[in-house]
Amino acid sequence: xxxxxxxxxxxxxxxxxxxxxxxxxxxxxxxxxxxxxxxxxxxxxxxxxxxxxxxxxxxxxxxxxxxxxxxxxxxxxxxxxxxxxxxxxxxxxxxxxxxxxxxxxxxxxxxxxxxxxxxxxxxxxxxxxxxxxxxxxxxxxxxxxxxxxxxxxxxxxxxxxxxxxxxxxxxxxxxxxxxxxxxxxxxxxxxxxxxxxxxxxxxxxxxxxxxxxxxxxxxxxxxxxxxxxxxxxxxxxxxxxxxxxxxxxxxxxxxxxxxxxxxxxxxxxxxxxxxxxxxxxxxxxxxxxxxxxxxxxxxxxxxxxxxxxxxxxxxxxxxxxxxxxxxxxxxxxxxxxxxxxxxx
Numbered sequence: 001x002x003x004x005x006x007x008x009x010x011x012x013x014x015x016x017x018x019x020x021x022x023x024x025x026x027x028x029x030x031x032x033x034x035x036x037x038x039x040x041x042x043x044x045x046x047x048x049x050x051x052x053x054x055x056x057x058x059x060x061x062x063x064x065x066x067x068x069x070x071x072x073x074x075x076x077x078x079x080x081x082x083x084x085x086x087x088x089x090x091x092x093x094x095x096x097x098x099x100x101x102x103x104x105x106x107x108x109x110x111x112x113x114x115x116x117x118x119x120x121x122x123x124x125x126x127x128x129x130x131x132x133x134x135x136x137x138x139x140x141x142x143x144x145x146x147x148x149x150x151x152x153x154x155x156x157x158x159x160x161x162x163x164x165x166x167x168x169x170x171x172x173x174x175x176x177x178x179x180x181x182x183x184x185x186x187x188x189x190x191x192x193x194x195x196x197x198x199x200x201x202x203x204x205x206x207x208x209x210x211x212x213x214x215x216x217x218x219x220x221x222x223x224x225x226x227x228x229x230x231x232x233x234x235x236x237x238x239x240x241x242x243x244x245x246x247x248x249x250x251x252x253x254x255x256x257x258x259x260x261x262x263x264x265x266x267x268x269x270x271x272x273x274x275x276x277x278x279x280x281x282x283x284x285x286x287x288x289x290x291x292x293x294x295x296x297x298x299x300x301x302x303x304x305x306x307x308x309x310x311x312x313x314x315x316x317x318x319x320x321x322x323x324x325x326x327x328x329x330x331x332x333x334x335x336x337x338x339x340x341x342x343x344x
Contacts, residue, residue: 027121028233029128032188034258035265041296042266045087050313051306052296055082056330083329084305085298087268089314090123091291093277098285112289116274120293125235128263128297130321132256133237135299136339137323144328152178152332155341157252163343165198166255170340172226175257178338185336189228191255194344196232199225228257250343259336261300268294299337301330 029035044052058079065073094116096108136153140146154174158164175183199205205223223230237254270292277288294314298304305325310316319325328335 027118027125027235028231029190029235029256030121030125032190032229032231032258033260034188034190035128035263035297036261038264038266038298041085041264041298045266045268045294045296050087051084051304052087053082053084055080081329082303083298083301084303085264085296086304086306086315086320087294087296088127088320089268089270089292089294091293092119093288093290095286095288097283098287109287109289116289116291120291124295124297127317127320129235129237130317131297131299131326132337132339134321134323134326135302135328135337138326138328139323140328144330144332148328148332148335152335152338153341154339157341157343158250163250165344166195166340166342168202168204169226170342171228171255171257174338174340175226175228178257179333179336182333182336185259186257186338187229187260187336188231188258189225189255190231190233190236190258192234192236192238192253193232194251195253195255195342196223196230198344199230205230252341253344255340255342257336257338257340262336264296264298264300266296268296270294299335301328301332301335301337303327303329 040054041052044054058081060076062074062076065071067073094112096112138145138148140149154170154177156164156166156170171189175186179185196205204225206225208222208224209217211217236256237252239252240250272292274289274291277290279286279288303326304315305327306315307319307322307325310319315325
């Protein structure tokens with residue numbers, strides 16, 4: 001077996017078809033229910049372009065007056081605020097040479113067309129993880145920023161050679177710290193397979209069951225822990241760090257607690273999302289599929305501020321991931337987003 005024009009080619013048999021190489025990258029986070037389409041944001045994007053603003057009313061507060069027929073009733077003016085999101089645009093092309101198809105009966109352009117959706121799903125999850133990393137990097141010593149920093153991250157990673165693995169009550173403790181009596185807004189726990197394995201070994205993962213046509217109960221691949229639906233995805237942040245023992249390397253795993261719809265998304269306007277370009281001369285003839293997207297991924301309760309330098313009509317990956325470009329817009333107790341850091 002040899003390789004020609006980047007495709008495997010069997011000189012004796014002339015390979016008639018290829019199976020797609022197995023794609024080990026999962027995109028469970030964007031399919032989990034935490035990310036939902038938002039019609040209001042979609043309409044804002046059409047009117048406002050790259051940066052959009054979503055207003056909200058503040059919670060009604062203040063002490064009522066005594067209604068006794070003699071005391072005047074005071075009035076508090078309704079207040080409000082807003083959060084700002086950002087639309088990013090990306091484009092990518094994939095090329096297939098015609099001679100490769102003619103030589104081996106393969107259909108590389110057909111493969112590109114049928115797998116481009118998974119490619120963009122992986123890019124979307126990459127952007128989501130980048131944005132989550134940014135908002136958990138927000139700093140502040142007062143107000144909402146202070147409450148967010150102190151109550152929505154629990155770091156249990158060990159500084160010793162003995163790692164701290166996730167315990168039976170850690171997720172419930174995090175949910176209570178972050179949201180108090182609102183902790184029921186959390187519904188999803190998104191974790192690495194090694195963290196899930198620890199909970200499974202503790203017999204904390206409860207796998208859902210279904211009853212088949214014969215009346216036999218069988219387990220499914222879906223599980224829950226502490227009442228949260230578990231989503232297992234090795235795309236969550238994983239960081240190797242040195243332990244106190246010079247020969248010991250510890251690994252930090254991030255587990256996210258999210259509420260359904262905690263992350264909002266909408267597609268922006270793209271007049272030509274996909275097109276084929278044929279170059280009859282290059283390499284004897286080749287076709288290129290060009291694709292373009294414009295969309296927003298917005299953690300509800302936060303605002304994005306365009307940086308003062310290096311800004312164009314679409315933020316770069318680095319700008320999306322920069323915590324300095326994000327701020328907390330809501331009371332954190334109303335934001336069902338939190339993270340737990342453990343060594344497994």
